[in-house]
Amino acid sequence: MKTLRLLHECSRQTLFSSISRALASAATSTQLHKLHSLIITLGLHHSVVFSAKLIAKYAHFRDPTSSFSVFRLASPSNNVYLWNSIIRALTHNGLFSEALSLYSETQRIRLQPDTYTFPSVINACAGLLDFEMAKSVHDRVWEMGFSSDLYIGNALIDMYCRFNDLDKARKVFEEMPLRDVVSWNSLISGYNANGYWNEALEIYYRFRNLGVVPDSYTMSSVLRACGGLGSVEEGDIIHGLIEKIGIKTDVIVSNGLLSMYCKFNGLVDGRRIFDKMVLRDAVSWNTMICGYSQVGLYEESIKLFMEMVNQFKPDLLTITSILQACGHLGDLEFGKYVHDYMITSGYECDITASNILINMYAKCGNLLASQEVFSGMKCKDSVSWNSMINVYIQNGSFDEAMKLFKMMKTDVKPDSVTYVMLLSMSTQLGDLDLGKELHCDLAKMGFNSNIVVSNTLVDMYAKCGEMGDSLKVFENMKARDIITWNTIIASCVHSEDCNLGLRMISRMRTEGVTPDMATMLSILPVCSLLAAKRQGKEIHGCIFKLGLESDVPVGNVLIEVYSKCGSLRNSFQVFKLMKTKDVVTWTALISACGMYGEGKKAVRSFGEMEAAGIVPDHVAFVAIIFACSHSGLVEEGLNYFHRMKKDYKIEPRIEHYACVVDLLSRSGLLDKAEDFILSMPLKPDSSIWGALLSACRMSGDTEIAERVSERIIELNPDDTGYYVLVSNVYAALGKWDQVRSIRKSIKTRGLKKDPGCSWMEIQNKVYVFGTGTKFFEQFEEVNKLLGILAGLMAKEGYIANLQFVLHDIDEDEKRDILCGHSERLAIAFGLLNTKPGTPLQVMKNLRVCEDCHTVTKYISKIVQRELLVRDANRFHVFKDGACSCGDYW
């Protein structure tokens, strides 16, 4: 070695300076070790200057063990210079607690620290998030009168920023008598780290106004703030300044530019910057690779990775980004390859990387590999546990998830994410008890104020049927976001409190939250449920304003809303305006036609859909057969039923069979329907027999009706509607014992009857008529009017359908009758409160009964009005004594 030879020739003086220079320029750790041995051989290892340089240099090569042995060997006892060096070296290598314990040792041996001691100690406090130590160190800085030191001040700003205590950081900053560019940069990056983009920019502009030239760190932080704000104009201005200062080629700056433009417009500008970069480092590659991953262009990110491998060694972050891409692509093969690469690169112990591996393997469907990674981890954090718990939940292994949760508690503290996942699991399971237990648990841990947790709680309570508790959590929230509102609105819909849902929408607006697509999609079904055309239109307007009208799911729901609100015309309008239509769009239109008895239009639409190359699914076939059935198109309906299997290889499901039974029996082909049922390959359920039974009732075929009734009772259905149907059959036959036993079994099984009700909207107000609502306004007048109408109807030839005049009835049934007639109350009320000649629109939650159907026909003729009645299934337009359904319903 040339240097060595030279050294021997030199005087002691030149020897010292030569070693100093050699130490400063040592480029590898091997060179450093050689120099170290030389220093020992020459007996210079007690030299404070060389020891300090060695300590720093070893730290530079990430070899804190050697730093430490140099420190011990130098027997430093009371030399603060060496203590500063070692504390600094340890901090530099992330050994914060070791650094702090050495600092404590200086106090024990009563060694006076100097201004050079504190910056590293403060950095160590920041690294450990040790608030207590931080306080005592800061106090000491005050006591020793170091608080105006520039470097200490800078370190303090950084520390408080890392503690997320921006106020304290700001205070230190404002009180500094002298600041340098690092002070400004630290504060700006502190605001950045906490997402306070505007504050970061504000500090930057204050800095600029002083006329100081920012450096590459400043610009990098400012670019990040622009990216965070999504402010393209601001970003372009900064970009211009960077060009002007001439630091565009600086790696830090160009990486900042790259990262900012990657956030703006789907990577187009980002890629351009990347391709033009003169100097790229690992961060540049990683930014681009992650950028692709983040927008879902996983293939692109892997392609770039392959390109990178040839010229640059991927680091831990590259590897983790690629592992995520593998997970999203489900590419197990490549994932395993990258995993091996990660191990050989020595990154196996990185917790984050292992967490990503757990996820990657799970996404690729290899649960075993996930478990292996998890159990092989020497050190787990809460994300590790959460990830594994989530794997089990996604896999449906709920017991395993709970077991792991219990184990987790013995290792690390569960965090808010843990509770969010487990709560959503209990929602899935409908397990209210578990949900409540978790709620108590998380309250104790102080996660009550976490917005995601609260959102999940709102959802959990609502879906488990506890709307009251759901609202309680909702009202107690201090801050709400768009998801909170969407969740509570969906909850209202779930608990069928439509009006509350609508009120929540307006409350949301007054609190300044703009509804989004999800809001629209959750509230629109309310409009169909309520048949609230006005609200529907209002929301439609909102959708236009928000620019969501071209969204396919929104359009699909709008078609449904308008059709259920009585406006087939509007449904067609929405349909025509939609640029993209999927099978759901067409199905919505076909169902709409079906509800209005427009069977021919439905058939035409179905043909157009096929011609447009859209492949119908099983729902589309339900819609078209339903439409045929409601228009008496028996041949066509049967044809579709056969075609779904023949042309589209769709195996008919029970609902298709039910539609066909409906189709045949509605047209009076009861025997054929019964044969069809007996020949079907699936076991007929209550929906199948129920369809036949409804038709029997209409055609008065008691023989089949009784046979079918027995079948239904055998099936023991959960839907009260079927028991009511059967009980009506027995009542009509005068078999009261059976009627009573059915009633009893409904009660013992705890089934609730759907109370029938009707409602209508007059001048933006909804009036509801139904069970127990005798005391509405104008009750007397309504009854009087109904009496008059009854007289007029009798003159026209109306005879009440005696089949439904039941004897032996209790209070319950009397009310049922009243409910059955709730649409009559609504119609009479409407007649009283609208101008002669105006059409009326009445909504009903159940199917319209035979007698009411007849009565409404008469009324439409007597009062010469168009009466539109929407029941649970479809629309009936009564006009001049006839109904649009042609008595198919």
Add this chain to the structure above:
DNA sequence: CTAGGGTTAG
């Protein structure tokens, strides 16, 4: 003082 990575809710 700098850039890039993990689990969660409607």
